[in-house]
Amino acid sequence: MNTTQPPRFSIRTFGLLLLPVILLGGVIALFLRTGGGLDLESPVPIETLTIERTILKEDLIEIRVQNTSMQEITLAQAIVNSAVWPIEVTPSATIPRLGRAVVRINYPWSYGEAYAVTLFTSNAVAFNLEIPVAFETPQPNSASFWSFALIGLYVGVIPVFLGIFWFPALRTLGRRWIVFLMAVTAGLLIFLGLDTIVEAFEQAANVPGSFQGIGIIGIGAIATFLALEAISKRQLESGGDEAAKRLSVAFRIAIGIGIHNLGEGLAIGAAYNIGEISFGTFLVIGFIIQNITEGLGIIAPVLRDRPSLRSLALMGIVGGAPAILGAWIGGFAPSPTLAVLFLAIGTGAIFQVVFEIAKLIQKDTAKESMPAIIFSGALAGMALLWVTGLLIK
Amino acid sequence: MKTNLSRRDFLKFFFFGSAATAGAVFLKQSGVQATEHGHNSVQAQATPFPMQEHGGGLVPGTVGEVDHENNGFDPTKILTDFDYGEVSTLPNGQTLREYKITVLNKDIEIVPGIIFPAWTYNGRIPGPTLRATEADRIRIHVSNGSNHPHSLHFHGFHAAEMDGVPGSGPGGAIAPGESFTYEFDAEPFGLHLYHCHVFPLARHIAKGLYGAFIVDPKQGRPPVDREMIMVMSGFDVDFDDANDFYAVNAIPFHYQNHPIQIKIGEKIRIYLVNILEFDLINSFHLHANFFHYYPTGTSLTPSEFTDTIIQGQAQRGILEFSYKHRGMFMFHAHVTEFAELGWNGMFEVTE
Numbered sequence: 001m002n003t004t005q006p007p008r009f010s011i012r013t014f015g016l017l018l019l020p021v022i023l024l025g026g027v028i029a030l031f032l033r034t035g036g037g038l039d040l041e042s043p044v045p046i047e048t049l050t051i052e053r054t055i056l057k058e059d060l061i062e063i064r065v066q067n068t069s070m071q072e073i074t075l076a077q078a079i080v081n082s083a084v085w086p087i088e089v090t091p092s093a094t095i096p097r098l099g100r101a102v103v104r105i106n107y108p109w110s111y112g113e114a115y116a117v118t119l120f121t122s123n124a125v126a127f128n129l130e131i132p133v134a135f136e137t138p139q140p141n142s143a144s145f146w147s148f149a150l151i152g153l154y155v156g157v158i159p160v161f162l163g164i165f166w167f168p169a170l171r172t173l174g175r176r177w178i179v180f181l182m183a184v185t186a187g188l189l190i191f192l193g194l195d196t197i198v199e200a201f202e203q204a205a206n207v208p209g210s211f212q213g214i215g216i217i218g219i220g221a222i223a224t225f226l227a228l229e230a231i232s233k234r235q236l237e238s239g240g241d242e243a244a245k246r247l248s249v250a251f252r253i254a255i256g257i258g259i260h261n262l263g264e265g266l267a268i269g270a271a272y273n274i275g276e277i278s279f280g281t282f283l284v285i286g287f288i289i290q291n292i293t294e295g296l297g298i299i300a301p302v303l304r305d306r307p308s309l310r311s312l313a314l315m316g317i318v319g320g321a322p323a324i325l326g327a328w329i330g331g332f333a334p335s336p337t338l339a340v341l342f343l344a345i346g347t348g349a350i351f352q353v354v355f356e357i358a359k360l361i362q363k364d365t366a367k368e369s370m371p372a373i374i375f376s377g378a379l380a381g382m383a384l385l386w387v388t389g390l391l392i393k
Numbered sequence: 394m395k396t397n398l399s400r401r402d403f404l405k406f407f408f409f410g411s412a413a414t415a416g417a418v419f420l421k422q423s424g425v426q427a428t429e430h431g432h433n434s435v436q437a438q439a440t441p442f443p444m445q446e447h448g449g450g451l452v453p454g455t456v457g458e459v460d461h462e463n464n465g466f467d468p469t470k471i472l473t474d475f476d477y478g479e480v481s482t483l484p485n486g487q488t489l490r491e492y493k494i495t496v497l498n499k500d501i502e503i504v505p506g507i508i509f510p511a512w513t514y515n516g517r518i519p520g521p522t523l524r525a526t527e528a529d530r531i532r533i534h535v536s537n538g539s540n541h542p543h544s545l546h547f548h549g550f551h552a553a554e555m556d557g558v559p560g561s562g563p564g565g566a567i568a569p570g571e572s573f574t575y576e577f578d579a580e581p582f583g584l585h586l587y588h589c590h591v592f593p594l595a596r597h598i599a600k601g602l603y604g605a606f607i608v609d610p611k612q613g614r615p616p617v618d619r620e621m622i623m624v625m626s627g628f629d630v631d632f633d634d635a636n637d638f639y640a641v642n643a644i645p646f647h648y649q650n651h652p653i654q655i656k657i658g659e660k661i662r663i664y665l666v667n668i669l670e671f672d673l674i675n676s677f678h679l680h681a682n683f684f685h686y687y688p689t690g691t692s693l694t695p696s697e698f699t700d701t702i703i704q705g706q707a708q709r710g711i712l713e714f715s716y717k718h719r720g721m722f723m724f725h726a727h728v729t730e731f732a733e734l735g736w737n738g739m740f741e742v743t744e
Binding site: 059074075076077079082083084085086087088093106107108118120122123124125126 | 451453454455456504505506507508509630631637638645646730733734735
């Protein structure tokens, strides 16, 4: 047996590769024809319908649905608050698997009241939908775009920039303080990362079964982590000075926080859409206090360097502006599947950056070990978010 | 729909905070926009609700029409369909009435598009309206063509073994493929009912096994121009022991979509039976009119002159009225929830 030379790829190898696939096809065909001896006929088809979005207009309830069952389903009737109401389904009341439809119910709903809608399929399977507070759904127009942008500005961009404004003061600090601040950043990010992944799991519950929300979290988080890791390795190999590397870490922190803020924006937009947002100015203040720490985290790695104003501004935009984008998506085209993907990417990005910061700290503490500073820093970072969280929960 | 906001929980309180001005502008504008575009863009898929033609607004109702032919019965025909049985005379001179009932599983389109796997007497809901005269001898030949044991339990006087309750003998629960003949004298006179009494009882009734049983007094009731039978019930199509739809004579909104035609001054007598399962009460309200009410029909003197009555399950009574004015008049359960879930009808009164 020749161990040094791998066998050449031949037609025969190809055939051998194909053989199990061909056999698999045969087994499936056999199973489909005979049922494999199992009686798999369900007495009632199992139907699932995902309600993607509800839009309220004057005298109209519009429900966007997706058929996430294994077979086509037909919508037959609707009941709104214990009354049968005529429905109009477009393009067709019969929805193919994974097909979408819009259900329109001409219903004289009243502002601020709650409604329960039940959609019945022709197999009398009921799907329930709650409208906790009825009000006109904002339509995409210049005014609503602007107002969602303003929300994003308040929750994302402004706090992040306020944090970055600490830069001139903090850069006068000594090495030990910089290490402390990096540990604080790591603590902050771990807290944010946990928050993001928990949010991802919560959102995954709203994802249609066939789209496997949990799977999306795994793919999104791990892929992002490994991709950023690869980018960072490549930078390391391509050389460059330490300052450039630290700037790159800062940018990646900005990206991670940015995606986290995108998730925040998605939640704002979606919450607004279902009327869960009410008044409360002091909470904006709480928000700014909490998110200001995000800006601090972004600049921590580059405190000893002289990053250009342009870089600082760009980091602020990258870290904060996605909140605006998130608010738009959440407000105008909410999709739990998309939200889970974004949150998973955010999780991967944040934990990769934590890993990166840990390496930077290691480098900084190579000559002088500072366990107490790292411990107190990381704890302070997490405690900071926990305490500011108390203000706004 | 529930959203989880975790760290973002506070957002629900905040939105308008500092963004108040923009928010207010935005609400106002989107509101205006919706009035402009929202109204014309959607064509109401109208139920043939007669009031709608006269400038009425949005009304509850179903879309389309159930397939009466496939169902095997039409509520419009059931309204005046009385089964007097096969009549003969016994050697002792007593009138004998013989009825044939088959219990069948049947898929019935309750509302357009929704098939209810019903249990039926003679393939219809309600079962045949059996009608006899006081003191007639009654024989009901029942054969069970379904795959569950069933019975007929009559309200009225009869022997214990004719009670149609499990444990009372062969008629207590007729096994699939078996037959049984219930036999008794029709008494007392009045408006009664029959239903399956096999357990679980609620399910057997809710599935559709019920019908009206009218015993006319010997001397008859004062003549009227038209008599109608109305059996009030509901349908739990998703089997959660709560009704999803309500109706008289089985098909929700049927008499709303197909108003009952009557003439001014025509004397109407309605035999009204409530067999509604799961809900405690049912009711009947007549618009723009009053009726004489004979509870259980056991007296020839009305107990009340009213426009609304309440019936618990298995309560029943006779209503007599006539209309003075032409036009469309609703009749419905004044449990308005039931009305909007199907128990609503119309009389169209013409000259």
